[in-house]
Amino acid sequence: MSNSLILFKGNISAACDLIGLEHALSALATSALDTSDLLRASMVFSVSALDHYVHEKIVEMAVEIAIGARGANYRFSNSRIGKNAVMLTASGSPVDAMVESEVRGENAFSSFQQPEKITSAFKRVSNVNIWRQVGLHLAMNEAVVMRNLKLVVSRRNQIAHEADRNPAFPYNRWPINSSDASFASDLIDAIITAFDAAL
Secondary structure, three states: OOHHHHHHHHHHHHHHHHHHHHHHHHHHOOOOOOOHHHHHHHHHHHHHHHHHHHHHHHHHHHHHHHOOOOOOOHHHHOOHHHHHHHHHHHOOOOOHHHHHHHHHHHHOOOOOOOHHHHHHHHHOOOOOOHHHHHHHHHOOOHHHHHHHHHHHHHHHHHHHHHOOEOOOOOOOEOOOOHHHHHHHHHHHHHHHHHHHHHO
């Protein structure tokens, strides 16, 4: 199991644990205690787990290409990082630390949550049509998978950037239930499992 997948499994497990904690607390508490923020946190954690996985997988794949453990695609071979890796290899210098540092630097301010951004990220290191492979792995239409992910990310953004508040008076929070949070974590877990199998 790759390091990126190990890290993802730990991260998505934390998101699922929040759902379990919300169930336990709501069963013990009165309705005066609102436990729904645990579900909101779970949704944010789930999307964060996706983003982190893509960052880590891109680093892993780039390093594997640089050390010759994976074939290079055209984009990587013609990138600045790819060309620098070739020069370092020719000089006998180790390339893995340089490639890891360069890729992390390039991606430091990037967010890999939306399907289009994820596609662009993986195209830098692979020729695999990632969403087609996800659709095949999940036996779902790839457009449906991508649309569902966009909905989850949109809700995460609503939570993270708008405090999950309705902009109209009286500014109540949008409702959320455990099914919403479970849908997000289950979908993202399935997508990452499919990514890892395809890449």
